[in-house]
Amino acid sequence: MAAYISRLHHISLHVSNVDKFASDLVSRFKFVLFAARLGERTRQLAFRKGSAVFVVNERPNPGPGGLNEDLRVISDRPAAHTQRIHAGKPHQDGGLRCLYDVSPYYPVDTACNVCFEVEDVERSFKALHHLGCDFLVPPTTIRDHRGLLTYSVVQSIVGNVCHTLIDRSKYEGGFLPGFDVIGKDYSLQEEEEEEEEGEGACPVTHFDHITYACPRKTTHQVMRWYERLFGFQRFFIDSNEDVDEGYVLNQEGIGLRLTAMEYWKCSRAGLTLPSAHKKEADCKFVIAESLPEQGRNQVDTFLEQHRGPGIQHIGLYTKDIVSTAQTMAEAGVRFFSPPPAYYTEVGKQQEIQEAGHNPQMLAQHGILLDTDLHRDPSAQTGCGENTRYLLQVFTKPLFTEDTFFLELIERRGASGFGEGNIRALWRSVQAYMENEEKAALKTVKSAQP
Numbered sequence: 136m137a138a139y140i141s142r143l144h145h146i147s148l149h150v151s152n153v154d155k156f157a158s159d160l161v162s163r164f165k166f167v168l169f170a171a172r173l174g175e176r177t178r179q180l181a182f183r184k185g186s187a188v189f190v191v192n193e194r195p196n197p198g199p200g201g202l203n204e205d206l207r208v209i210s211d212r213p214a215a216h217t218q219r220i221h222a223g224k225p226h227q228d229g230g231l232r233c234l235y236d237v238s239p240y241y242p243v244d245t246a247c248n249v250c251f252e253v254e255d256v257e258r259s260f261k262a263l264h265h266l267g268c269d270f271l272v273p274p275t276t277i278r279d280h281r282g283l284l285t286y287s288v289v290q291s292i293v294g295n296v297c298h299t300l301i302d303r304s305k306y307e308g309g310f311l312p313g314f315d316v317i318g319k320d321y322s323l324q325e326e327e328e329e330e331e332e333g334e335g336a337c338p339v340t341h342f343d344h345i346t347y348a349c350p351r352k353t354t355h356q357v358m359r360w361y362e363r364l365f366g367f368q369r370f371f372i373d374s375n376e377d378v379d380e381g382y383v384l385n386q387e388g389i390g391l392r393l394t395a396m397e398y399w400k401c402s403r404a405g406l407t408l409p410s411a412h413k414k415e416a417d418c419k420f421v422i423a424e425s426l427p428e429q430g431r432n433q434v435d436t437f438l439e440q441h442r443g444p445g446i447q448h449i450g451l452y453t454k455d456i457v458s459t460a461q462t463m464a465e466a467g468v469r470f471f472s473p474p475p476a477y478y479t480e481v482g483k484q485q486e487i488q489e490a491g492h493n494p495q496m497l498a499q500h501g502i503l504l505d506t507d508l509h510r511d512p513s514a515q516t517g518c519g520e521n522t523r524y525l526l527q528v529f530t531k532p533l534f535t536e537d538t539f540f541l542e543l544i545e546r547r548g549a550s551g552f553g554e555g556n557i558r559a560l561w562r563s564v565q566a567y568m569e570n571e572e573k574a575a576l577k578t579v580k581s582a583q584p
Contacts, residue, residue, distance in 0.1 A: 137262035137364050140251045140398045143418045145188035147236050147248035153178055153193045163466040165337040170314040179233055181310055185340035192233050234313045235286055235299050237271045244534040246446040250299040256285040259300050281308030292360040293347050294444035337462045343450035343544050346421040348437040354394050354422045361396055370395040370419055372551050390426030395419055433564050440536040448540045456526045456545035460500040469531040472501035473559040490524050502528045503556040507549035523548035
């Protein structure tokens, strides 16, 4: 591998209405605004829930000459350059450029930057550049009174997704240079204790996984890119999964291929990553690809409305999905609901009850439960010997387009993605998409003279 990833630091989004999205993250999803950078023509706001951090960037409108000039690929500038930033205050250097990101004009709101901490940005840049990677920002050092940080931004192989690589080993601030930290700088332990004491518990702790929607027959190309450059390894969703084909559902109106990968599995190379002793939460990546035999589906809808491949959804890990879903629903979050028959089908009620849950309570919030029968001897769980399971629920799309959404997931010893739930989730999302298309068509027809 060329770049050694130690942990996922944050995920960036570019949205046209920062105020609305920020309000939703705080009031509905219970994230906390903890850092901000205000430029003359752009805003960057950082929100945290546990160790899950979103940086929301104001998506600029195209000005004279367009903004694509900011997307130039820098491939011949190996030397780092340094900037001094006055954190959180409007300044001339702010312009349209985002710190730790790029600010291209993109036609729709999008989640498009996954930021990794790495051991050495300069080393990673040289190694990745040698392998032909396109860099949007060369190694750049940012300083403030709390220290310095070096970063660069590399264009990924997946649509508009890029990866910021940062080394913050010489920085002691609460977030990143250039940002003002707002309010109390909670430790994660203090945040969890306050969460447990408060009403309406919403114990989200970290990012569980990130799912890419990709065009057909591109999965292997994406997998090879991440394996060669960042040391990602294949993660099998199901024990019977085909090595070449991935996890395939191609029946009953469902045409879907899922393939998963993960980092930090570098023991065979004899590497000890900085995060190993910290017990940082792992985050997996899933590639979703539609299959043509079953007709158009939500992956195709994403590719069309997003104008290309990208991040379809992000899984938020929660220690109590029932409490989290209830708190968010009361605050206005809309979740997909599976067909009512899901909770009454043969064996499902018993499966839910044996896992210690109430079928009616799960049905009330649209939460699905999947038991993992393929026990991993190394997994530590307080459940019974054969009751490894997970629970999950999807939100409806967060943007105007039917593209990006969030997932809540609680794991009780299960490491997969609820392969037994995929059919129910798929059908609920598909029904929503079809109803949206019918409503849009009806609106168009009613507007015609």
